[in-house]
Amino acid sequence: MVVIVELSIIPLGEGPSVGKFLAHTVRALEGFGVKYEVTPMSTVYEAEDVEGAFDVARAAHEAIFFGTEGRVKRIITTVKIDDRRDVEKTMEDKVRSVMEAVEAEEQN
Amino acid sequence: MVVIVELSIIPLGEGPSVGKFLAHTVRALEGFGVKYEVTPMSTVYEAEDVEGAFDVARAAHEAIFFGTEGRVKRIITTVKIDDRRDVEKTMEDKVRSVMEAVEAEEQN
Amino acid sequence: MVVIVELSIIPLGEGPSVGKFLAHTVRALEGFGVKYEVTPMSTVYEAEDVEGAFDVARAAHEAIFFGTEGRVKRIITTVKIDDRRDVEKTMEDKVRSVMEAVEAEEQN
Amino acid sequence: MVVIVELSIIPLGEGPSVGKFLAHTVRALEGFGVKYEVTPMSTVYEAEDVEGAFDVARAAHEAIFFGTEGRVKRIITTVKIDDRRDVEKTMEDKVRSVMEAVEAEEQN
Numbered sequence: 001m002v003v004i005v006e007l008s009i010i011p012l013g014e015g016p017s018v019g020k021f022l023a024h025t026v027r028a029l030e031g032f033g034v035k036y037e038v039t040p041m042s043t044v045y046e047a048e049d050v051e052g053a054f055d056v057a058r059a060a061h062e063a064i065f066f067g068t069e070g071r072v073k074r075i076i077t078t079v080k081i082d083d084r085r086d087v088e089k090t091m092e093d094k095v096r097s098v099m100e101a102v103e104a105e106e107q108n
Numbered sequence: 109m110v111v112i113v114e115l116s117i118i119p120l121g122e123g124p125s126v127g128k129f130l131a132h133t134v135r136a137l138e139g140f141g142v143k144y145e146v147t148p149m150s151t152v153y154e155a156e157d158v159e160g161a162f163d164v165a166r167a168a169h170e171a172i173f174f175g176t177e178g179r180v181k182r183i184i185t186t187v188k189i190d191d192r193r194d195v196e197k198t199m200e201d202k203v204r205s206v207m208e209a210v211e212a213e214e215q216n
Numbered sequence: 217m218v219v220i221v222e223l224s225i226i227p228l229g230e231g232p233s234v235g236k237f238l239a240h241t242v243r244a245l246e247g248f249g250v251k252y253e254v255t256p257m258s259t260v261y262e263a264e265d266v267e268g269a270f271d272v273a274r275a276a277h278e279a280i281f282f283g284t285e286g287r288v289k290r291i292i293t294t295v296k297i298d299d300r301r302d303v304e305k306t307m308e309d310k311v312r313s314v315m316e317a318v319e320a321e322e323q324n
Numbered sequence: 325m326v327v328i329v330e331l332s333i334i335p336l337g338e339g340p341s342v343g344k345f346l347a348h349t350v351r352a353l354e355g356f357g358v359k360y361e362v363t364p365m366s367t368v369y370e371a372e373d374v375e376g377a378f379d380v381a382r383a384a385h386e387a388i389f390f391g392t393e394g395r396v397k398r399i400i401t402t403v404k405i406d407d408r409r410d411v412e413k414t415m416e417d418k419v420r421s422v423m424e425a426v427e428a429e430e431q432n
Contacts, residue, residue: 006365008404016229016290016410019418023425038422039363040415041330041404050169054162054187061158065193073194074232079162079187080332080365085173086181086340091364094343098362101347114257116296124302124337124398127310131317146314147255148307149222149296182340188224188257194232199256202235206254209239266385270378270403277374281409289410295378295403301389302397 002088005053006080008042011064011072024067025060032056037091042078046091053081110196113161114188116150119172119180132175133168140164145199150186154199161189218304221269222296224258227280227288240283241276248272253307258294262307269297326412329377330404332366335388335396348391349384356380361415366402370415377405 011021022043029036029045034056036045043060047053057079064072082094089097119129130151137144137153142164144153151168155161165187172180190202197205227237238259245252245261250272252261259276263269273295280288298310305313335345346367353360353369358380360369367384371377381403388396406418413421 004364006363010226010228010292012226012228012234013230013232016408017421018228019421020425022422023429026422026426027429037363038419039330039361039366040328040368040418041366041406042363044364050166054166058158058162061189061191070193074190074192076226077189077191079189081169081185081187082182082365083169083185084182084340085178094364095362097341097343098346098350101344102350105347105351112256114255118334118336118400120334120336120342121338121340124300125313126336127313128317130314131321134314134318135321145255146311147222147253147258148220148260148310149298150255150257152256184334190257192232202256203254205233205235206238206242209236210242213239213243266382270382274374274378277405277407286409290406290408293405293407295405297385297401297403298398299385299401300398301394 001049002090003047003050003053004044004082004089004091004094005047005057006042006044007057007060008078009061009064010076012074012076014072021064021068021072024063028060028063029056032059035091044091050081050083054079109157110198111155111158111161112152112190112199112202113155113165114150114152115165115168116186117169117172118184120182120184122180129172129176129180132171136168136171137164140167143199152199158189158191162187217265218306219263219266219269220260220298220307220310221263221273222258222260223273223276224294225277225280226292228290228292230288237280237284237288240279244276244279245272248275251307260307266297266299270295325373326414327371327374327377328368328406328413328415328418329371329381330366330368331381331384332402333385333388334400336398336400338396345388345392345396348387352384352387353380356383359415368415374405374407378403
């Protein structure tokens with residue numbers, strides 16, 4: 001089983017630049033050894049199941065409070081889970097199926 | 109401590125009406141005894157901490173797979189957590205602080 | 217036709233409290249005369265169509281930059297649109313259909 | 325000026341596989357000539373301003389209703405806009421700033 005997860009973490013009140021905070025979340029993901037991809041708007045990763053998906057999200061969220069030693073007072077975290085149980089689809093499978101459909105359309 | 113959570117669960121592939129599926133998630137929330145509110149686009153609830161927030165979300169998500177006896181094959185669930193650690197704000201506090209600011213603006 | 221819209225506007229870098237900024241967005245909604253509801257995590261409103269939905273969202277987003285006279289430098293705005301074209305469902309209809317399904321479940 | 329946009333379009337009720345529908349949205353993006361990237365959970369693109377960001381999102385949303393000739397009856401579309409006005413950041417800049425912060429952390 002695999003679930004695909006999109007994670008967006010927004011620390012409030014510490015200036016408009018948040019890249020340095022998000023580094024803590026990426027390092028948390030690396031600590032779990034999950035396959036992940038940083039996109040321009042979020043971080044996408046694979047988990048074995050919903051429980052694992054939320055465990056990683058929670059660690060990534062806490063990593064910012066911890067890594068900034070309490071300087072960040074408020075975080076808004078959004079976790080989107082795509083849980084499909086008829087067939088297994090990896091992160092790459094999902095992108096490929098969209099792009100193949102685009103190509104098929106373009107040949108019509 | 110209190111964290112505010114917005115939960116949106118979208119079951120795919122079982123027709124455009126999903127209210128009957130979402131009933132399973134509401135009943136899961138009631139099972140946990142959390143304070144919740146059904147809005148036109150999602151369900152908002154309070155949890156004691158991030159772990160509790162995700163435990164409830166996971167139960168609500170699984171409740172649809174379970175409650176439909178496997179008929180639903182894919183669910184996209186979005187959990188947004190507002191975790192504020194400088195002051196404690198309930199669901200009511202958050203709405204009130206926006207509405208008070210609106211009133212203050214209107215008196216200017 | 218009616219589309220239901222959930223709007224979340226997060227101004228970054230101006231402290232953890234954002235209620236006073238969100239007042240600008242609520243006043244923008246009032247300026248449009250749309251039916252709206254402030255929830256603990258977002259603002260929900262009705263629009264006649266997708267174009268109208270985005271016009272209101274854009275005005276609400278700009279209202280913060282404008283209302284704070286450039287002090288806010290970055291805003292992350294999320295607009296979720298529920299566009300259903302088989303039957304017309306208002307904000308109240310959507311909440312009611314979930315709650316009726318909950319009651320039906322509970323009587324089983 | 326550049327705003328970064330994350331677009332997620334979920335057609336309800338037409339089976340668990342939605343890649344073939346999302347092809348219509350990608351082709352709409354190509355019609356606008358915007359720079360875009362298909363991620364496993366959404367599509368990210370750049371627009372010149374908020375108005376342009378929503379114009380593209382609306383076209384991508386309508387493209388599914390149109391491309392499926394009315395078969396899809398309900399679509400839930402989420403548009404997240406990152407609008408930063410102190411410095412200009414492209415899609416690549418945003419990923420790079422996170423990854424550079426990760427590297428800096430790892431060298432500590």
